[in-house]
């Protein structure tokens with residue numbers, strides 16, 4: 001394994017019923033970098049992301065083989081409490097899903113379930129994570145209002161704050177800007193660039209321009225396979241595979 005690989009995926013295969021969705025995937029995801037998983041619709045990006053925190057456990061007809069090693073633990077064969085694994089990863093989905101409660105409680109939720117209930121502690125930490133997600137200034141005077149009253153872009157930043165509050169090491173983001181306006185998208189991208197010093201970020205997107213703006217490392221998938229992967233500069237400036245070259249030219253977006 002590369003010395004700085006945070007996540008090592010080896011020989012990963014995933015079937016849903018008889019259909020093979022992921023085919024012999026081998027990926028090294030470097031620590032404290034933004035790894036972008038790129039590829040056309042239906043190539044398996046979201047499914048791959050779901051295997052990383054074992055969300056695939058929820059589907060009885062999914063069969064997964066191979067290994068996903070995170071800091072020396074193969075999370076696929078891990079028999080302990082899966083929430084311990086999931087707690088190490090914050091998840092951002094395409095559309096924000098704030099909990100049906102106040103802005104404050106949304107962020108405090110993760111802290112509360114891990115047993116931190118003291119009011120003064122919660123107040124400080126909620127401010128801290130809202131600042132980290134660049135939302136504090138916009139919401140500090142209405143922390144008790146329902147989160148559903150925020151704009152979609154604000155809700156996504158709230159979900160980021162909620163995710164950060166459980167103190168993860170990894171952020172998994174599935175097209176987190178696809179429902180956002182350009183300014184809100186930019187805010188999320190800038191946040192990721194800032195956060196990568198402290199977190200390993202895995203971002204699924206099919207927006208090439210976004211990948212060019214923020215990726216350190218790129219994994220290009222097509223029809224359930226990894227076609228090519230490597231440092232972003234090399235990937236964009238000097239792609240090796242014909243399918244990558246075609247994709248970068250916009251042949252099958």
Ligand SMILES: Nc1ncnc2c1ncn2[C@@H]1O[C@H](COP(=O)(O)OP(=O)(O)OP(=O)(O)O)[C@@H](O)[C@H]1O
Pocket residue numbers: 016021039040041042043044045046047048059206
């Ligand atoms: N629960 C499921 N049951 C059956 N097939 C599924 C299921 N989930 C995903 N698939 C299939 O697996 C393939 C990969 O889907 P996935 O959502 O991972 O692709 P994607 O690259 O994320 O696509 P997009 O960019 O459109 O979100 C698709 O052919 C999809 O139809």
